Amino acid sequence: MTVSIVLVSHSAAMARGLAELAGQMAPDVTLVPVGGLPDGGLGSALDDVTAALRTAATATGAVVVLADLGSSALTVESALELDDDLAASVALAPGPFVEGAVAAAVAAHGGSDVDGVVAAVRDAGRTFAGAAGQAVPDADGDGRPGPGGDGRPGPGGQDDVxxxxxxxxxxxxxxxxxxxxxxxxxxxxxxxxxxxxxxxxxxxxxxxxxxxxxxxxxxxxxxxxxxxxxxxxxxxxxxxxxxxxxxxxxx
Amino acid sequence: MTLDADWAERWIRRTADAVVDRRDELTELDREIGDGDHGENLVRGFRAVVAKLDARRAEAEEPGASPRLVGDVLKLTATTLMSTVGGASGPLYGTAFLRAAKVTGHPEIDTRTIVAMLESALDGITARGKAEPGEKTMVDAWTPAVDAAERAAGEGDEADALRAAAAAADAGSTATIPLVATKGRASYLGERSAGHEDPGARSTALLLAAAVEALGEENA
CATH class of the missing domain: 3.30.1340.10 (HPr-like)
Incomplete structure (x- = not known):
């Protein structure tokens, strides 16, 4: 069963944009963006969040949610407290909103279950720290981060196995x-x-x-x-x- | 004296009046250390609750309407705030009222029930917001309020418990001024949040003061 993903933001535009970005990398995953207030302002609206969670749960039965700042996550938790059926099929994944959504979408696309998708979101936090300059892997084993060698393109293909x-x-x-x-x-x-x-x-x-x-x-x-x-x-x-x-x- | 659904309704309506009257103050407090929408958010939320209460009152006048309980009023308040406030105070106050409604769904609201109602509200806020005392949040008003209500309930009635809770919430809110925020939007300011009163603690004090005012002139 594929996991679908709900993206909850204070801003409707941010949620939509993130769904577009993550969807480009995971075209077969159901991504439901929700955000902002009914009047178009910034904030979180319980009814809209609940509707988005139900849409996703109806689509696939297993849902992972990512939320941005404070009240987005609190509103998701409130929706789950009010609806036991929804709570049974929805997991709120803590992690960085943008990187986490991309990681979640790709993991779901690859067939990960809810635990796998939540783990992908969590791990996205670590990669985020690496991207900020803390943990760049020494990929080529030459003691320096990043690519080594002479910088010239090597032979393509898989000749050297x-x-x-x-x-x-x-x-x-x-x-x-x-x-x-x-x-x-x-x-x-x-x-x-x-x-x-x-x-x-x-x-x-x-x-x-x-x-x-x-x-x-x-x-x-x-x-x-x-x-x-x-x-x-x-x-x-x-x-x-x-x-x-x-x-x-x-x- | 027992507290009934009419008291609960007066409480919520007075809270709506209070947040309208103090909107600018709440917004100013939030502008200093948050995102500046606390006053507006609560006005929008409680106005929506009052509109629902008005609609329900019209229905209740129809023959055959079932009697209302304090818990009914608080549950309506909870779900409406969650849907309309927009900021973090929506789910926080919403969960507080939702948990409070669960212990007030019967007609006999005595002193012990009032204490349980306040405890349940604090439990709900803590479960949702995961803040602890001293982090410069509404928990710093709710925690002393619950403690004071418990102490007052030992010797007094439900009015004494509510009055003690309101006074302690007011003092608790004032005591947030020197604190450095470590939870919520104000925590992004770090040390710079000291010297400002927490807007959620202040609105908690207004809410509990309204519960006392709603007792009626002869009891307040």
Whole structure:
């Protein structure tokens, strides 16, 4: 069962804009934006929030909610206190509103259950901290954050496949599209990872997380190292390397 | 003396009058340390409640209408505030009235029930807002109000309990002035929030003062 997502903001425009942004990365997920007061002002209206939660619950039966400042979350909690049926199918996920919504949408698109989607929102908070300059992964193991090497585009495709002692498969692929691993291609990769059901690291970060992929800041010409473990690792590594090497339809 | 639905209705109507009269003061307090909409939000919310009470009164005059309870008035207040206030005080006061309604859904409202009503309201606010005393929120008015009502209930009647609660809420609100906010919108200001009274604590004091005024001249 797919999880649907409700986005509650003080501002109707913010909720709508965020649904548009997250929806671009997860086109099959039901995203219900709600926000503002009936007169168009800023705030939270219980009736509107309740209606949005019911719409989402009717669509899929399992709902994860993200809320922005103070009264948005309080209003969601009030709606759940007033309606036990709704409370049974709705989980309020604490986390950063924008990054959390994107992570939630991609996780739901990949078939995560409610717990998985809530965890994606929570983890988005950590990635957010990393994006602020605290935890940039040392992806290439050269002791410096970010890409290493000589800066020249390496060979594309999956020519160099290495099988590790633990059965994991490592290959490389070069980013060819001009904008690198930005939001849309990152979402394509993490959705493919979810679809393959494999455990995948791309330059050392968890490739099921669209936010961690984006935080790599990988630009055109960077050679990405793909490490896949678990059943069907070789096939999954090949699929992902081809996907990255294809330029995501942007070349 | 027992408190009935007419008292509860007078209480809510007087609260509506009070927030209209003090709208500018509440808005000014909130403008200093919050987003400046507390007065407007409460006026909008309580006006909506009064409109619902008016409509209900018209229905109640029809033959066969069921007798009303304090809990009925408080539940109507709760759901209307949640729907119309717009800011954080909507779900906070809404949950307070919702929990208060759950313990006042019977005709015998005695001193013990009044104390339970105030305790339930505070429990609801704490459950929703997760604030603790000393964080410069409405909890700093509600907590001493509940304590004072419990003490007064040992020797007095429900009017004594309400009067003690209102006086303690007023003092508790004033005591928020030197505090540094650590919950709610004012917490973004950090140290700069000291020196300002918390608007939610002040509106709590107005609400409980209205409950006393609603007792009627002979009891107040």
């Amino acid at each position: 290495a099988v590790g002692g633990d059965g994991s498969v490592t290959t490389t692929a070069t980013l060819r599209n001009p904008l690198g691993l930005h939001a849309r291609p990152a979402a394509l990769v993490s959705r493919k990872v979810a679809e393959l059901g494999a455990s995948v690291l791309v330059d050392g970060v968890d490739a099921s997380s669209v936010l961690q992929l984006m935080a790599l800041g990988a630009t055109q010409g960077r050679e990405l190292t793909i490490t896949v473990s678990g059943e069907g690792a070789a096939g999954a590594a090949k699929v992902l390397a081809e996907m990255i090497g294809s330029g995501f339809g942007e070349v």
